[in-house]
Amino acid sequence: MNAATRITFVRxxxxxxxxxxFYGRLPGFGLxxxxxxxxxxxxxxxxxxxxxxLYSSPLLRALQTARLLQAVDPALPLYISPLLSEVFCPxxxxxxxxxxxxxxDVYAGTAPPYEQPGxxxxxxxxxxxxxxxxxAGRHVVAVTHGDVIAFTLLWAGxxxxxxxxxxxxxxxxxxxxxxxxxxxxxLVYRTQDEDERPEVTYLSG
Numbered sequence: 001m002n003a004a005t006r007i008t009f010v011r012x013x014x015x016x017x018x019x020x021x022f023y024g025r026l027p028g029f030g031l032x033x034x035x036x037x038x039x040x041x042x043x044x045x046x047x048x049x050x051x052x053x054l055y056s057s058p059l060l061r062a063l064q065t066a067r068l069l070q071a072v073d074p075a076l077p078l079y080i081s082p083l084l085s086e087v088f089c090p091x092x093x094x095x096x097x098x099x100x101x102x103x104x105d106v107y108a109g110t111a112p113p114y115e116q117p118g119x120x121x122x123x124x125x126x127x128x129x130x131x132x133x134x135x136a137g138r139h140v141v142a143v144t145h146g147d148v149i150a151f152t153l154l155w156a157g158x159x160x161x162x163x164x165x166x167x168x169x170x171x172x173x174x175x176x177x178x179x180x181x182x183x184x185x186x187l188v189y190r191t192q193d194e195d196e197r198p199e200v201t202y203l204s205g
Contacts, residue, residue, distance in 0.1 A: 003137035007128060007198075008046065008186040009152065010069065010143045011179045012061040013038040022099050022106070024092035025085065031064045038182035039068035045184065045203065046072075052138040053077050055131075057084040057145060065182070066143040083127040084144040088115045107163040117161050121151045128152075132189060149179040156187060156200045173202050180204040 013035030015023065023029040031039065046069065056066035058080050070076050089106040091099065102108065107116050124144075131140045150166045157172045159165065167177040179185060179202075187198035 002192070005132050005136050005189040006049065006139040006186055007131050007189075008051070008139065008141045008184050009149045010042055010046075010065065010141060010185075011146055011149055011181055011183050012057075012059075012065040012143060013042075013068075014181045015061050020096045022091045022094050022096065024087065024089060024106075025059065026092050028060060030060045035061070035181065036064070036068060039065040040071075041205075042182040042184060043069045043072045046141060049139050051076060051141040053079070053135055054141050054143070055079050055081045055084060055127075056143040057086065058082055059086055059145075062143045062145070069141065069143065081127060081142070083123045084142055084148060086145045087120055087147050088113065090114055105163045117147075117151050117163055120148055121155055121161050124148055124152050125155075128187070129194070132192070136192065146179050149183075149185050150174075152187075153179075153185055153200060153202070156198055158197070169202075172200060175204065 013031045015029050015035060016032045017023060017029060054066055054070055054076050056062045056078065066078055070078050087106060090110060091106050127142065150169050151161045153169045153172050153174065154161045154165060159168050170177040183202065183204040186201045189196055189198050
């Protein structure tokens with residue numbers, strides 16, 4: 001029997017954001033000291049089964065998280081994948097009060113080239129397909145962002161992938177209704193069937 005392929009999505013740690021803005025894809029937003037501790041705790045939690053390969057979004061907060069995961073095993077290869085990046089939307093740099101007014105729905109009323117939930121899911125599924133093909137039977141860890149994980153969990157759970165439905169991840173065991181910083185969401189594939197829906201586990205803390 002072939003070994004299972006595991007893909008664990010890790011949300012980056014807490015971000016230093018004293019201006020209270022939607023940082024999105026803006027450069028220069030790194031981890032707080034608490035965020036570093038969260039990433040270090042995630043690294044310890046990922047020891048069993050140990051990762052075989054590590055991927056990261058190209059954004060600073062994700063890269064810093066990934067490097068703290070890698071510190072447990074410096075021989076662990078680390079690759080950057082734009083498929084894991086934050087949503088591309090028109091709200092980068094806007095203060096939180098603007099996002100509060102739209103209930104943090106950065107998708108409504110936007111048009112290409114900005115992304116919709118289905119666009120995030122499509123690129124995440126491309127990442128998953130590549131990871132399954134290149135690392136079959138291995139444990140892949142991917143550091144990414146909250147909406148990427150939320151939409152992937154909704155898809156894996158057979159729930160509608162919509163901005164308004166993000167809180168439905170609570171039905172899949174996500175406490176607080178949204179993936180926590182440094183949480184681990186693992187997809188387990190038992191076969192090579194392209195249409196297999198994975199088993200899902202979510203862990204935080």
